[in-house]
Amino acid sequence: MALKHATSGEIVEIAPLGPAIDALPSTAIVRDDRIEVMRLVLPAGKRVPEHRVDGPMTVHCLEGELEVSAHNETKRLGPHQLMYLAGGVDHVLHALSDTSVLVTVVRNGSS
C-alpha cells in the first residue's frame, strides 16, 4: 500500500480510477492517532477474509461492486453507497468487479 499520508488541510483526489484500476495499488490517505483513511483497490474476485477492527468504520464504494458480509448478512455495495460498521464487528469483503472503496476507521488513540 502506498504510504504517503495527507497532512491536515491537504486535498486528496479520490475520483474513481476507471480503466487504470488494474494497474493501481491500494493507498493510505490519512493516518493519525485517532483516524485512518485508505482506498482499497480490490480486483474482481478478491476476498478480504473475516477480520475486525476495534473502532467503528465506514466503507464507501467509489467504483465497482462488492459484497460485505457482517452481522450474518451479505449485502451488495455499489458506487455512492456507504456502510457503517460498529467497532469490533467481524466482516468480510468480496469484490464482484474491479472495485475501489474508501475505508475510514476510528483508531484507539495509540499511534
Place this chain on the structure above:
Amino acid sequence: MALKHATSGEIVEIAPLGPAIDALPSTAIVRDDRIEVMRLVLPAGKRVPEHRVDGPMTVHCLEGELEVSAHNETKRLGPHQLMYLAGGVDHVLHALSDTSVLVTVVRNGSS
C-alpha cells in the same frame, strides 16, 4: 437535520443529489459514541462560520464546490476531493455553488 441514523451493517445512499439539492436538508447518517457522519447540504453562498471539533475529521465533496479555510489558507474542494483536518483545527466552509459534502468526525467517546 434529518435524524435517522444508520445501524451497523445498513447501506446508506450518498449519491449526488443533483437538481433536487435545492429542496433537500442536511442529513445525519451515522452517530455512535466514537464516530459521526453527516451530509451537509450548503446552498451557493452559504458560509459555516469558524469552528472546530475536538477530533480529527474528513470533508469529502460529493457535488458542487466549496472553499475550506484552515491553517491560514483557503482551498477549493470539488467533487471527488477530500480534505483531512486534524483535531481542534479551526475551519470555515464557504459554498461556491450548491454543494453537498460528506463530513466524518471522530468523537471523544462520550455519547
